[in-house]
Amino acid sequence: MKSFYYLFLFFSCYSFSQSYIEYHTGNTADLTVTPSSGVCLMGGASESDEAMVWFLNKANGGDVVVLRASGSDGYNNYFYTDLGVTINSVRTFVINTEAGATNAYVLDKIEKAEAIWFAGGDQYDYVSFFKDNAVEAALNNFINVKQGVIGGTSAGMAILGSSYFDAENGTVTNAQALSNPYHNRVSLGYNDFLNVPFLENVITDTHYDDPDRRSRHTVFLARFATDNNARSFGIACNEYTAVCIDNDGKSYVYGDYPNYEEHAFFLQTNCNLADYLPENCTTGNPLHWNKSGEAVKVYKVPGMTTGENYFDLSDWTSGSGGSWQNWYVNNGSFTTSASVNLDCSALSVFENELETIKLFPNPFNNTITIAQNKPIIKIECFDTLGRIIPLNSNEETINTNALASGIYFFKVSKEKSFRIFKMVKE
Template sequence: MYKVVLIILFSFQFSFSQDYVEYATGNTTDFVVNPDSGICLMGGASESDEAMVWFLNKANGGDVVVLRTSGSSGYNNYFYSELGVTVNSVTTFVIYNEEGATNEYVLSKVENAEAIWFAGGDQYNYVSYFKDNALEDALNNFVNVKGGVIGGTSAGMAILGSGYFSAQNGTITTAQALSNPYHSRATLGYNDFLEIPFLEDIITDTHYDNPDRRGRHSAFLARYATDNTSRAFGIACNEYTAVCVDSDGKAYVYGDYPNYEEHAFFIQTNCATDYLPENCTSGNPLNWLQSNEALKVYKVPGMTTGENYFDLSDWQTGSGGEWQNWFINNGTFMTSTTVNPNCNNVLNTPEFEVETVTIFPNPFRDVITIQSENLNLKFQMFDVLGKQIDINRNTNTINTSSLESGIYFLKVEGHNVVKTFKLIKN
């Protein structure tokens, strides 16, 4: 009896001392291939097969890593053999703590992957285990240097924007968020976790079939705009809807419309000089009217073909959707129909007619071409961490052959132009 008790006790302690569990399917030998960059955002219910095929094709036959903090191996066979896309392997890691997230073996698998997928669950576990450590660095390196495809569903989608709702104190309802945007449950993070191209200044939300989500999401964006004194953006999906963002910023929407009401929502603070909420303070109802045009929203039905899209490179161009106004009247969420916002004069640009400057191609490889009538422009290039990079510029080209693959920012200054271009090197 004594030995039996010891065995049971040892097994119990072992089960709770594990830092992670691995589920592996496919070839155990790493397959080295260049992936195609992209982002896949899934609304939180069962996956859109068409969107997942898009996601897997970006891996170019390489290795897929699934990161989750609960559950088991549900994605392995689905990704490996049920969608008709050949990949070398699918490895799921169920991470139980920060030690599991920063385990050298787990990190090596993440670094060698061509596609990374975040499952659902408790998003605060993702923030607690993956942020401010070696896994955060590996994930940002995977996206911005290696150029791999990344995505997630539900909680896994919620963490992908540069702004995010952490759910540290549990979920929050629209009523709570709109009656007090600084409610104790409105726990937000800003620009301190994942750095994903085209998701800057964006807070994502999921399970949008529940209309209650729209109001609380608006409160998150009000907080972002107020706390950072900058325009805020949002992407949201109904539960069976997916948004797949290509390397050029076009976000294609997948779903089964018109059989079902499956939509994605692309939300932005109005591109006007005065865009901040009239009242976004602790303990008071949110008031964000701005002539009933506080938020401009492009609502896009998801098709099995993914033909409808919204362009995240300009936040104005889209196909197949409709524009709405969202606004908050003393804690009450309201909507109306509207037209495409005129954002040609983007905020934070000088108050004069801007000269035309075109930079191409983007993404680029070894040479960037500059097209402008002004030959006296000043150029500065920075990496994704803000470090200035020496550039070799001729009259209308910049030689970038010495740069590694990743995200770069090119600041252009002249007499009548101040503009920053986000560029991707393959």
Template structure:
């Protein structure tokens, strides 16, 4: 029988409730620390220790909360003693239902945490237990107001994107997704659950060693682009690989390459005016080809030092990886070598086909549009596809002085066509 010490730094307290089970290790007195923000995405197998050390260091010695819907206390000793990082406590809650997630005591522990980790399991349990209740608000407040570190593995990773695969009707295979992007198992959620910096319009996936992952993930991006009329993005990890996102948007990749083929993948719909799938309808195979360049993918090897990275603030800058083009033609998935799409370097200030010109580009405060064709709507998006409210003035200028520096996409619609242009704010 396991000996339980009730006092001292190595204490373990196990509490049972009808709606949740609690496992507590360390101090029972809450403390506040100078914690840091960040996101850790783990690939789904045994945890990558260097990434987990990064995660725990963000807590700055504070309290760690593990949320799961199955299993028990497997993370308690691992986080509290095995990694050599000092933390005040580790508390695991195994949530059995929505009432457990909504329990005031559980919500208080979440609010007081300096690090929150989601275990694996069934992601639909997380969605159905945590979404649209006080737990959802508590998690979003923790990430965006308290600015604490958050992470997860496998199913716990799958729920962290602004877009997410719910698995409500079970998992989905490559073949099912490719042959019908609206298959009954292709259940997706869009920007209605967790809101985590740099992960809006991003759909995450794990276990990428499994060949039955990349094509279905691409179909998910096709659905997002179709259903929301916006560029879609994805992040995925091989099983023993982790992506750790710093507050500046740089996503560092941890693994044991070159000893093992451990990679992370950063997917994005090509930054072209015609980025949407050619055929994405219920009951028909997907075609998202766009001359073989539908999806631009940056593949990054993970190392123990986590030196290689991809910058989620521009979805273009990276180090240590290489580019691929993924495409799908009538349900057949293809991957080939490619180059950086260099979205921010697109000049496109003149286009003879559209007879639309805008200047200056790059701009500082405003742009001027000259057009020989009448357009009836103006839409501005950031690199993650988030809509930004802008107004076209009577002199055909748009004031964008309030924008942060970076890359934006201007979408102009006329009766005959839709044109998308890349803009750079200095």
């Protein structure tokens, strides 16, 4: 009986009114350590061990939480023992309802984790269970305040861009998307869920071994650009490929190239075009986004077991080991061609301009002054739980009368770039 008791402590499975199931491996007591921030994006098949080692090392020996809407405990032993990285525990929650996701016990474990991993499945389950509730706040707090490492595969990767294909109406084929970019299956969310560093205005896609994914992904970017009147960006992976984004924006690509064609793809609307919007992106009509054959610029990077090849998301122009391509759509027909290195000097100029933006005083009382030499697109305020706080602001000041004393994070954005200011109200 005693041996059964200890086995139960080591590997246990709990259910809570059928709203979630828990699988636990490792130590039952939480270990408080300081993680390193980062993001790991996996293409959807079996994991790259090297990328998963990168992910677990970011946890600094702490606790890993796996969130999934189907399946069971497949990650527990893989993370805890198979990769040779010492961590305190792995706790998998199979979430069946929003009530399960927002259960106080689940929220507590998310808050105390050093690493969070989203499994595959149906991304609309994740959107339904985790968005616009306490889980969303807890996840954004984990990402932006605690600055833990987060990642996901397949559906789990799909939800990590600030904009995302939510699959509310099922998956969408390239033919459906190209023939009508507003087909009801092209269901997208924009900047209303997770706020992950370096993934602003980014839509991810997975399973890129299917070449059709490239064209539907291009449609996603066309829709974002049209609907938001802003440049759009994308990151995609072949099934056995991973992109690991460090806290400086460098995205290291893991895979088994040249043994296999394992690549990551970094997409962006052409920054050299004053008018980058699609020529025709309207309901019921084929997408036409040509721009002289240069509508979308793509950096294709082979994944190595060493992760030595990379792309830099801090400027979206520099990288190592990859090659540039042009992608475009001519009246519903998708085409690719070779290209040359992209020069987004205008974006680099803006990066410097962001460094000149100041918010003061800090600590503040009822007003924050904005010092800037160029207009900004948006200012957002978050509390320490990651919740968005409404602001009354203009180009020169932010009225903070309504804020209680405490710590706040102000996110200043323009196009793809942003800065976060940590400030204290007295």
